[in-house]
Amino acid sequence: MPTSSPDSIRTGRPGCGQRDLRRKSLVLRIATLAGAVMLAAGCSGPSALRSSYVDYANAHAEVNNQQLLLNLARIHNRHPPYFLQLGPITAQFSFTKGFNASASRTESDSAVAGSFARVNGLGFSGTATESPLFNFAPLSGPAFGSLLLRPLDLKVVNSLATQGMSAGMLLRMSAASMTLNFAGGDSVTLQNYYDPADPENYADFLRLAAMLDYLIGGRMLDVQTDERGAFLYPLAEQTVQKILRRGAEKPEYQIRAFSGKQGAARLVITPRTFIGMLHALAYDADAYDSLPDSITANVPASQRTPLLRIKASPDMTAPPAATLDYAGVSYTISDLKGSNRNRSTFQALGFLFSQVELSPKDVPTPQLVQVR
Numbered sequence: 001m002p003t004s005s006p007d008s009i010r011t012g013r014p015g016c017g018q019r020d021l022r023r024k025s026l027v028l029r030i031a032t033l034a035g036a037v038m039l040a041a042g043c044s045g046p047s048a049l050r051s052s053y054v055d056y057a058n059a060h061a062e063v064n065n066q067q068l069l070l071n072l073a074r075i076h077n078r079h080p081p082y083f084l085q086l087g088p089i090t091a092q093f094s095f096t097k098g099f100n101a102s103a104s105r106t107e108s109d110s111a112v113a114g115s116f117a118r119v120n121g122l123g124f125s126g127t128a129t130e131s132p133l134f135n136f137a138p139l140s141g142p143a144f145g146s147l148l149l150r151p152l153d154l155k156v157v158n159s160l161a162t163q164g165m166s167a168g169m170l171l172r173m174s175a176a177s178m179t180l181n182f183a184g185g186d187s188v189t190l191q192n193y194y195d196p197a198d199p200e201n202y203a204d205f206l207r208l209a210a211m212l213d214y215l216i217g218g219r220m221l222d223v224q225t226d227e228r229g230a231f232l233y234p235l236a237e238q239t240v241q242k243i244l245r246r247g248a249e250k251p252e253y254q255i256r257a258f259s260g261k262q263g264a265a266r267l268v269i270t271p272r273t274f275i276g277m278l279h280a281l282a283y284d285a286d287a288y289d290s291l292p293d294s295i296t297a298n299v300p301a302s303q304r305t306p307l308l309r310i311k312a313s314p315d316m317t318a319p320p321a322a323t324l325d326y327a328g329v330s331y332t333i334s335d336l337k338g339s340n341r342n343r344s345t346f347q348a349l350g351f352l353f354s355q356v357e358l359s360p361k362d363v364p365t366p367q368l369v370q371v372r
Contacts, residue, residue: 072310182263319346
């Protein structure tokens with residue numbers, strides 16, 4: 001028959017077997033916690049990499065968007081644009097973790113009353129340090145200036161158009177003019193700006209941009225270059241007939257430049273420079289809002305609104321790509337609910353800006369600004 005320890009009977013304290021079990025339980029708990037701490041310490045590096053990669057990538061995207069919008073706002077206020085390029089980012093991390101545990105037990109015997117005391121201690125310590133180093137280079141000088149003033153690469157524009165972006169939008173952004181060379185020797189140049197002395201010229205530009213959206217989107221045109229490297233779309237006779245038929249079916253597509261023309265034609269695109277495109281987009285909404293109704297009411301629906309509005313408005317409720325205040329005015333890249341016009345144009349602008357940024361190896365080291 002099991003018997004209790006005399007000590008436990010006399011004092012009411014746990015017996016040796018119970019004390020051993022409790023000690024073992026305490027040791028097991030301490031070992032488990034220590035293992036958890038060590039496991040957490042081992043996960044610090046990978047966790048920091050995952051979170052920091054996303055954080056730095058998001059921050060980089062945000063500052064690039066802010067810079068584009070800021071330069072649009074500067075130009076809109078007749079201020080010169082400025083560009084900074086973010087160079088290599090160096091971020092160093094250090095982690096330290098510590099664990100300590102202690103246990104003590106105090107007992108006293110008394111014939112009258114027993115006392116039992118146990119003191120346990122458990123401690124953790126840890127530090128995490130991040131030391132980022134950011135490199136910025138002001139973009140200036142002849143090398144960068146030549147990139148800003150160089151005609152845009154229309155092969156990049158065409159590539160974006162054939163991969164799903166609106167060709168009409170891209171041509172309105174990047175083309176300074178479009179020239180139609182007809183088989184009979186006639187030539188018509190459509191300018192990408194409104195001239196009150198010849199309002200139909202710009203209306204024809206918008207109609208042709210919409211037509212090219214239809215043709216390029218339907219894979220009905222192939223881009224070529226001529227002997228001088230000029231960017232052109234050959235318009236076969238059947239393509240010209242499609243343009244004429246569409247104009248007959250829908251009056252807003254009637255392009256005056258094609259009136260009375262037969263046979264094949266060549267469409268030659270003259271590109272803007274990047275700074276010319278940036279300048280045009282900064283004023284695009286103002287210029288478009290001043291167009292007479294005779295223009296906006298008689299072009300395809302896709303061409304009846306500006307490419308880009310940069311001033312903030314309570315009606316713009318779509319998630320903004322960038323927002324800032326400049327010269328007392330709020331600017332934003334957002335859209336009306338259900339629309340993506342402004343953000344799509346801004347996205348295309350970002351892609352085209354990547355064509356004028358310097359390669360990291362070409363960033364001028366003497367101008368490098370380091371910030372910790």
